[in-house]
């Protein structure tokens with residue numbers, strides 16, 4: 219999609235549709251007042267008849283608006299002026315775009331606000347791109363159509379470019395999550411990663427199953443053993459800093475399908491398990507964005523790609539595995555496979571010299587029990603690093619909430635026969651015991667674990683995004699690595 223700053227005046231601009239932001243504020247700061255004047259009070263009348271209110275994301279379509287050269291006008295609410303931030307801008311633009319994307323459109327113009335900071339404009343552009351991309355990858359009759367072109371009032375060329383990169387990155391992650399598991403499996407994921415990395419100057423090393431044996435990745439290999447699709451570990455390297463700088467590592471869970479293994483999931487719980495690689499997708503997408511924007515930082519991405527299925531060679535309950543770090547693990551539930559994959563992936567990140575780590579994983583169903591379907595659970599061994607991730611998430615408008623890591627929780631994963639076991643006792647604090655398990659493999663480095671199990675896949679559409687993969691945490695990861703300076707904050 220072509221995205222450019224609008225050059226003509228609002229009155230002169232020829233577009234199929236002009237999207238106009240409506241603040242929930244009688245003074246109408248921003249372009250809506252201008253449009254009201256040009257259209258001889260049209261917006262005021264819509265306000266009076268309550269067809270337009272200014273509630274975030276609420277839209278009204280007006281055909282052939284008077285006084286404008288656009289063929290149609292779409293109003294979109296921006297909410298209270300004081301609460302208007304990047305997250306609101308993202309959702310409002312997304313809602314407008316999703317509404318318009320139901321049919322083909324050539325040029326869509328957006329005039330949401332005057333004097334918006336560049337990051338907010340970029341967030342809105344990203345939202346619009348996400349809003350018009352749907353999950354109907356394999357439908358002959360599409361439900362959503364990307365616009366041929368977007369023009370943005372009040373945007374710099376730089377903001378347009380940043381927004382485009384953000385939008386394409388989030389949509390890349392979403393598209394990967396939406397790929398069915400017969401199409402996307404470890405090796406085909408690796409192929410896609412190789413291609414996109416080559417496009418953007420990222421080094422992409424792929425460890426095949428033989429190499430994984432040599433590297434003693436015993437935890438990850440056990441998970442993948444039952445599948446005819448062999449596992450892969452991807453190591454991505456982006457070097458953007460001018461000199462030497464310790465890297466930050468992004469680590470992603472890439473289970474391309476999770477049947478649960480012998481601890482098999484019920485059919486209903488398995489339906490969305492093509493999305494169990496959303497963490498790996500988010501890491502790949504964020505690395506691409508960082509490289510395209512040329513962030514002056516060194517980044518490492520480690521993606522553990524594996525399929526968790528069943529055959530005669532499936533790993534079993536009671537198996538004791540030796541992870542790459544040497545730690546022994548008693549398997550008491552083969553559906554707690556993500557932590558086994560990450561155990562080896564985190565160990566690789568540590569060995570590669572990561573000065574700080576963020577892992578992203580659809581790790582526990584318990585995370586949605588605790589926080590609901592739209593909030594990322596965050597856990598850490600290093601509060602300042604976690605604060606940085608949380609503030610990046612807040613800036614981007616991605617809801618995230620920290621869960622505690624009291625030492626006593628660590629007792630729940632002690633095993634009678636091995637160093638640790640892969641599940642806690644019973645169902646209590648399932649998200650935290652998952653994190654406590656991972657903590658064993660981060661070598662004491664500043665580390666944040668983001669559990670995106672609730673938020674990575676949405677069974678139904680929301681106003682600003684279709685159902686399916688959400689691309690959650692891609693924007694947050696980009697925001698964090700943008701500020702990476704070689705060390706976690708003290």
Ligand code: BES
Nearest residue numbers: 551553554556580581582583584641671
């Ligand atoms: N991939 C699942 C977690 C998940 C559940 C993600 C629902 C998205 C939606 C993970 O591998 C898993 O099965 N976790 C188990 C852990 C348990 C056995 C300790 C779970 O949540 O039940």
Ligand code: MN
Nearest residue numbers: 476553554555
């Ligand atoms: Mn599982």
Ligand code: ZN
Nearest residue numbers: 473476494556
């Ligand atoms: Zn899983």
